[in-house]
Amino acid sequence: MGSRKDAAEPGLAEVLGGRGGAVDATVPVVAFVAAFTLADASGWASPIAWAGGAAVLVGAVVAVVRLVRGGRPRAVLFGLLGVAVAALIALYTGRAVDFFLVQIVSNAASALAWAVSIAVRWPLLGLVVGTVLGQRTRWRRDPDLLRGYQRASWVWVGQYLVRLAVFLPLYAADAVVALGIARTVLTWPLVALCVALSWPVLRSALPAGHGGPRHPAPPREDAHEA
Template identity: 90%
Template sequence: MGRGSDAAEPGLAEVLGGRGGAVDATVPVVAFVAAFTIADASGWTSPVVWAAGAAVLVGAVVAVFRLARGGRPRAVLFGLLGVAVAALIALYTGRAVDFFLVQIVSNAASALVWAVSIVVRWPLLGLVVGTVLGQRTRWRHDPDLVRGYQRASWVWVGQYLVRLAVFIPLYAADAVVALGIARAVLTWPLVALCVALSWPVLRSALPPGHAGLRNPAARREDAHDA
């Protein structure tokens, strides 16, 4: 079989490319920034309250829409919870820019966790793809796949670092509108770019004749024991 098993590529894109989830995460942010901008420009009392309310309301509408279309309840509810927590932080501090704190912290934590997983040879990309393909951790018995997942996981570390490099200066500058724009631009488009880069990077680690993602090759001692 050819290197990397092209038949596995749609599965990889589906696992990592979740356009629906990325778009859903962006809509409440757009609502928050729009409501804050309108309320602030109009001189309304407590523009942060208006913005937080708009974000939670839109997030709830998105959640109901996704559930009605058969979305996974846990994922939908976690998404709504993230919006609610971000809104509560902004309400607590009274600063609209603090709505983005959850996103900044989550990207920093994600970059660290993904990097550590690579160093300890349990790359998160392998765990995610292996789970979806029903392999559990069989891919760890294939040194080529482990190396491929490690290389491709660095692409995802880079994704989080790019966001932090943009978000942190804008947060420090109290640039609410610019943060909202950056959040939208660096959500689905950046995820799509990572998906596009991950597959060729992973495949480059697989030697000619490798059976691909769906068929991890066992080490010799494993094959002998079987």
């Protein structure tokens, strides 16, 4: 039984990792903040345009690299689209800090979506892992695994709330550089922390000998009767 447990744990980390994507997502942000700071300090005309152009250009380079390395085209294009939309919003409003509006709204929407999914007993963590593992929704017929996914999904709700707690005051203070730093620090490190916490939280809901996410148990008789 220990071998099945050991097999499940790295499998969960592999499914939820996404380190490359998380790191890549910060590169256009760094480019935006660096270009804006340089253009503003140098007195160049339209520093936001320079910053937005730098972010989109770097985002395009990242997208090409990801595609060459076998990244999923849809995910890569959505990432580039997000950068372009963020840059356009900043250009439209004339406020560099608005480059981060997409990220702030995205985190708020994600926190709400994950919380609702837990309340309706369709935890998003289960949907993500079940889809990647080719189980579809078979995990929902295992009441212990369903409960585990619900518990672990709260970790991901917390991730988005932590970002909002940091981003919103900095946004209100018009702190572009600080927001860029926070956006970088709270991307991969926070995702890594969520990955690390998800497994023990999920496992705490499973009985001894359970095979973990890779091996949903068949529904129990008493579960059907309930």
